[in-house]
Amino acid sequence: MKWQFIIPLIFLSLLSLQGKANPHGVKIQHQIIQAIKINAIYDTGTPLANAPVTVYAPNAPNKPWLKGITDDEGNFIFTPDYSQSGYWEIKVRQAGHGKLVSISFQVDKSENDPRKNIRNSDYSLASTFRDYSLLQRGLIIGCVMWGFVGTALFFWRFQTQEEQ
Numbered sequence: 001m002k003w004q005f006i007i008p009l010i011f012l013s014l015l016s017l018q019g020k021a022n023p024h025g026v027k028i029q030h031q032i033i034q035a036i037k038i039n040a041i042y043d044t045g046t047p048l049a050n051a052p053v054t055v056y057a058p059n060a061p062n063k064p065w066l067k068g069i070t071d072d073e074g075n076f077i078f079t080p081d082y083s084q085s086g087y088w089e090i091k092v093r094q095a096g097h098g099k100l101v102s103i104s105f106q107v108d109k110s111e112n113d114p115r116k117n118i119r120n121s122d123y124s125l126a127s128t129f130r131d132y133s134l135l136q137r138g139l140i141i142g143c144v145m146w147g148f149v150g151t152a153l154f155f156w157r158f159q160t161q162e163e164q
Contacts, residue, residue, distance in 0.1 A: 047074030058086025
């Protein structure tokens with residue numbers, strides 16, 4: 001009688017292993033052109049479409065310098081103030097998922113055109129992207145299966161007590 005609970009649970013556990021478990025982490029890529037362009041996507045590759053974006057300038061990191069939203073492909077472009085060198089912080093957040101990145105934007109003031117000497121950096125302050133190792137995945141799967149078996153045995157115990 002106990003196998004009628006355990007076998008379906010094991011079968012359902014194996015079915016859940018078909019797809020990769022994904023915590024909906026976020027990746028933000030950027031490139032500096034005459035402006036700063038970011039691309040915000042979930043770690044599944046799905047873009048953060050119409051996600052709120054907040055940009056903080058180096059000289060006022062606690063006050064939003066610019067607010068906007070990403071386009072349908074998760075892109076957002078803005079032109080920073082060339083008189084402000086330092087780390088521009090960009091926060092993209094949607095439905096509880098998001099990331100804050102810090103982009104180094106250094107301008108050589110000896111040049112006439114500040115766009116010639118911009119340093120590109122990918123320094124991340126916070127990340128929700130997680131890639132589990134094989135050992136971690138095995139441990140997670142084992143814990144989930146142990147939980148299913150424990151739950152089945154818990155309910156099976158009540159059924160056997162009623163039969164006595």
